[in-house]
Amino acid sequence: MGEFDLIARYFKRKTPSALQPPAPSATNSVAIEAPPIALGIGDDCALLTPAPGQQLAISTDMLVKGRHFFPDVDPAALGHKALAVNLSDLAAMGAEPVAFTLALALPPERAADDAWMSAFAQGLFALADEHRCPLIGGDTTAGPLNICITVFGQIPVGQALRRDGAQPGDDIWVSGTLGEARLALLALQGQIELAPERLAVLRERLERPIPRIALGRALRAIATSAMDLSDGLSGDLTHMAVASGVGAVLDSMALGKAVGPVAECVSPRPADPVSLALTGGDDYELLFTASPGQRDTVNALAVASALPLTRIGQIRSGSGLWLDDGAGGQSAIARTGYDHFA
Structure with a gap:
């Protein structure tokens, strides 16, 4: 399976569910309208249109096999954690998730493992859907297993927690x-x-x-x-x-x-x-x-x-x-x- 086939099979999604604005919660009765994703996966860059009066909050975290997770980790759990640690940074700033990018290095034998790849993607997207945070781009390459996610959030100007x-x-x-x-x-x-x-x-x-x-x-x-x-x-x-x-x-x-x-x-x-x-x-x-x-x-x-x-x-x-x-x-x-x- 080639690089673009891998992206299309596991990471390019057609469902619009992740693009819907978040519903009110028990701790915040006012839902925040997410800025529109003007362009997602498939071009040289993704395009975001920040909502008026909002600032973008951006965070990047990397997970490396042997340092951040055990080699036998459940791939669904790994997909979850890779995004969760970034969303936690947004939470600390009081920001609302908007979208994320994924840079993924995979050993060739792992890329060819359909069960592992499917479970990893399921864990990743289950959390992404929960927080209406779609994947909008990234990169894949062959190499030691390494996951790097950059997450984008939004927050009203002047309200960021620091x-x-x-x-x-x-x-x-x-x-x-x-x-x-x-x-x-x-x-x-x-x-x-x-x-x-x-x-x-x-x-x-x-x-x-x-x-x-x-x-x-x-x-x-x-x-x-x-x-x-x-x-x-x-x-x-x-x-x-x-x-x-x-x-x-x-x-x-x-x-x-x-x-x-x-x-x-x-x-x-x-x-x-x-x-x-x-x-x-x-x-x-x-x-x-x-x-x-x-x-x-x-x-x-x-x-x-x-x-x-x-x-x-x-x-x-x-x-x-x-x-x-x-x-x-x-x-x-x-x-x-x-x-x-x-």
């Missing part, structure tokens, strides 16, 4: 639960043992993260800053604090509550929940700050969206990250986020 808006006195919040993807990774690497049924659940957290698009939209009017958690809380919060020119104090008890249960580990026990929250990556939850006056609003949002939102600390003047032990003591938190070149 990392540099945190203010002293702001509360620090996280969505969902932390550390479960890390537990799955440790189990798959053979460092801990999990009951098979528990590993299956946690592996979903690692390989099928849920982009918090609706939450990001709702936070536009609430948060002072936001970002997604991909490389571990201590590293990602450091990025936010440095960008905002502030420091941060985390509450060890609250942080422990934000971590998924670790009791299912048979042996050996992993790091304590606080360390797991600080160092675990691949959570793809949202980290955001908001003024204390927004606490009731955030708690109501958690109820409306059926998504835990946990207040884990506070922004303060100065610099650095600190951990409050609940007994009056504070200790500095080392930055331990994932670094590909460290």
